[in-house]
Amino acid sequence: MELSVDIEKRFPGFSLRVSFATAKEALGLLGASGSGKTVILRCIAGIETPDRGRITLNGRVLFDAEKGINLPSRMRKVGFLFQDYALFPHMTVAENILFGLQYLNLSVEERRRRLREKILQFQLEGLEDRFPGQLSGGQQQRVALARALSVDPDALLLDEPFSALDNHLRSQMESELLKTLSDYRGATLFVTHNLDEAYRVCQSLLVLSKGRVSAFGSKAEIFQSPPTVTAARLTGCKNLSRARILSPHHPDQIEAIDWGCTLHLPSPPPSSTAYVGIRARHLQIVDGPGGVNTFPCRLGQVIDTTEGKTVHLEWLQNLKDVPTKGRKGGADGLVGLHPIAERPPLSLYLSESSWNRLKDRPFPWWVHLDPERLFTASEDPELPA
Numbered sequence: 001m002e003l004s005v006d007i008e009k010r011f012p013g014f015s016l017r018v019s020f021a022t023a024k025e026a027l028g029l030l031g032a033s034g035s036g037k038t039v040i041l042r043c044i045a046g047i048e049t050p051d052r053g054r055i056t057l058n059g060r061v062l063f064d065a066e067k068g069i070n071l072p073s074r075m076r077k078v079g080f081l082f083q084d085y086a087l088f089p090h091m092t093v094a095e096n097i098l099f100g101l102q103y104l105n106l107s108v109e110e111r112r113r114r115l116r117e118k119i120l121q122f123q124l125e126g127l128e129d130r131f132p133g134q135l136s137g138g139q140q141q142r143v144a145l146a147r148a149l150s151v152d153p154d155a156l157l158l159d160e161p162f163s164a165l166d167n168h169l170r171s172q173m174e175s176e177l178l179k180t181l182s183d184y185r186g187a188t189l190f191v192t193h194n195l196d197e198a199y200r201v202c203q204s205l206l207v208l209s210k211g212r213v214s215a216f217g218s219k220a221e222i223f224q225s226p227p228t229v230t231a232a233r234l235t236g237c238k239n240l241s242r243a244r245i246l247s248p249h250h251p252d253q254i255e256a257i258d259w260g261c262t263l264h265l266p267s268p269p270p271s272s273t274a275y276v277g278i279r280a281r282h283l284q285i286v287d288g289p290g291g292v293n294t295f296p297c298r299l300g301q302v303i304d305t306t307e308g309k310t311v312h313l314e315w316l317q318n319l320k321d322v323p324t325k326g327r328k329g330g331a332d333g334l335v336g337l338h339p340i341a342e343r344p345p346l347s348l349y350l351s352e353s354s355w356n357r358l359k360d361r362p363f364p365w366w367v368h369l370d371p372e373r374l375f376t377a378s379e380d381p382e383l384p385a
């Protein structure tokens with residue numbers, strides 16, 4: 001079951017040009033607001049017509065500009081669940097689920113069988129005759145998902161399906177979706193702004209930047225080593241510095257321009273390298289100087305998170321910049337220290353217990369950027385005129 005998309009679509013002030021293929025797995029679409037995620041889904045669903053290109057699903061041509069093929073939405077065997085694509089308020093749960101089936105050439109018995117199956121699968125027994133306004137948010141989403149799947153779609157398109165739900169319902173719906181997807185044999189495209197959700201639900205990620213594919217691959221690869229600056233930012237990397245490749249005499253080193261330092265890498269960076277980065281949870285505080293990629297710093301802002309602290313580490317030039325008097329930790333200990341203001345601080349994630357172990361340690365602290373944890377990234381693909 002393969003969904004293959006190779007399309008272009010222009011609007012005033014925006015152009016989309018993407019090419020990708022995905023099989024039986026959930027593909028997460030990540031991208032800033034306005035990067036083209038919804039337009040892609042709408043083109044696949046047949047709600048929007050691309051200007052150029054081709055879309056095929058399971059060997060069927062849904063759209064081919066050159067051959068003049070443009071299957072109507074109802075014949076595409078695509079199920080979609082859009083945040084703003086609400087249930088029909090004047091139809092009951094059963095009528096909403098049956099709605100998509102009216103265009104398929106099915107016997108009355110088959111329609112009934114599918115309705116029954118979806119009602120059971122999504123635990124909607126007893127709610128068949130209710131109207132959407134008489135259902136909770138979670139129940140409404142279950143009906144919408146049942147409706148999307150009732151046509152037995154070859155592809156399922158989910159555009160921020162849970163964004164209107166509270167956290168509790170959201171995680172309930174997410175686990176229901178995961179169960180549904182484990183039995184689902186088609187391709188799934190899943191748009192979400194919630195990174196953790198994308199990570200839990202999807203096996204692969206497509207990162208979009210201004211209508212272009214910025215990164216495409218397995219989620220593990222993209223999280224470990226985001227190939228572009230947008231992929232790094234959108235996968236939550238807080239520590240990124242512009243970078244410059246050093247002379248061939250130092251092939252395994254790179255100049256981190258914003259951080260004002262030279263960093264050792266495990267291997268020579270690709271020639272397209274424009275950034276170097278490291279995730280907040282991969283930074284380490286070590287006992288002292290001497291190791292590679294180890295720099296003096298002091299504590300800046302401390303931000304509470306649900307599971308620990310994110311702390312900002314301010315760069316210090318070197319030990320002689322740190323007055324002896326000011327080397328005590330804690331809030332009072334910050335007096336008298338002069339960080340290098342123009343360098344953006346590093347973000348370090350600490351669990352509550354690591355924070356408690358560290359917080360009273362005298363300054364300077366020594367931050368270590370493990371070469372194995374550093375990644376290099378390129379600029380985003382150039383936009384053709």
Ligand SMILES: Nc1ncnc2c1ncn2[C@@H]1O[C@H](COP(=O)(O)OP(=O)(O)OP(=O)(O)O)[C@@H](O)[C@H]1O
Nearest residue numbers: 011012013014031032033034035036037038039040
């Ligand atoms: N029918 C349309 N007419 C004109 N411009 C449009 C139309 N549909 C989308 N656009 C533009 O295309 C661009 C991409 O929109 P799209 O809705 O795909 O973004 P998105 O990545 O889904 O954003 P968000 O995360 O905010 O939902 C935007 O600049 C939008 O204004």
